[in-house]
Amino acid sequence: xxxxxxxxxxxxxxxxxxxxxxxxxxxxxxxxxxxxxxxxxxxxxxxxxxxxxxxxxxxxxxxxxxxxxxxxxxxxxxxxxxxxxxxxxxxxxxxxxxxxxxxxxxxxxxxxxxxxxxxxxxxxxxxxxxxxxxxxxxxxxxxxxxxxxxxxxxxxxxxxxxxxxxxxxx
Numbered sequence: 001x002x003x004x005x006x007x008x009x010x011x012x013x014x015x016x017x018x019x020x021x022x023x024x025x026x027x028x029x030x031x032x033x034x035x036x037x038x039x040x041x042x043x044x045x046x047x048x049x050x051x052x053x054x055x056x057x058x059x060x061x062x063x064x065x066x067x068x069x070x071x072x073x074x075x076x077x078x079x080x081x082x083x084x085x086x087x088x089x090x091x092x093x094x095x096x097x098x099x100x101x102x103x104x105x106x107x108x109x110x111x112x113x114x115x116x117x118x119x120x121x122x123x124x125x126x127x128x129x130x131x132x133x134x135x136x137x138x139x140x141x142x143x144x145x146x147x148x149x150x151x152x153x154x155x156x157x158x159x160x161x162x163x164x165x166x167x168x169x170x
Contacts, residue, residue: 002028002086007067009074009083023088024063039094046097049104055097058148062096066141070133082133091134092141095122099145103152111153115146 004011005022012019031039046055067087074082099118105111122142125135 002026002088005088006085007071007087008085009071009078012071013075013083020064020067021060023067024060024090024093026088027090028086028088039090042094042098042101045104046101049101058097058100058145059093061148062099062141062144063093065144066092066096066137069140070137073136074133078133085133087134092137095138095141096145096148099142100148100152102146103149103156107153115149118142119146 004016005019005026007019007023043055043059046058099115102111102115102118105114119139119142122139125131126139
């Protein structure tokens with residue numbers, strides 16, 4: 001079952017695009033309790049702050065986008081073992097939602113420091129010896145989530161400016 005749900009290069013090259021969804025819904029082995037609690041806390045807070053549809057959309061957008069970007073690199077460079085590697089789990093979607101949630105932090109230095117700190121934590125595994133393609137995928141997914149947060153910040157600024165002008169003109 002896990003092989004059929006995996007977004008590895010061989011599955012995607014064979015046209016099994018449904019794995020972009022199914023891979024996010026299964027895990028290879030039982031989740032460590034700390035990760036499970038963090039996952040529930042982040043997704044729960046995102047749902048509280050922005051709603052279930054927003055949370056699901058960011059999770060799936062981050063998961064599929066990061067998967068496709070990693071796939072695009074791997075399909076040209078990966079060896080046989082990597083092409084067939086088992087690639088399932090919630091981590092790409094989790095990282096995207098975590099990055100997007102930075103828009104809920106106080107504006108200014110706190111928000112910027114949180115984004116920089118999260119990116120630094122995600123870059124570290126990519127730079128170490130023994131890294132895997134999933135380390136790069138986590139960084140990409142976090143970057144996508146932070147991009148969503150920056151877009152949300154800009155939209156919020158535009159809407160508040162528009163409402164401010166409307167209030168002052170009347």
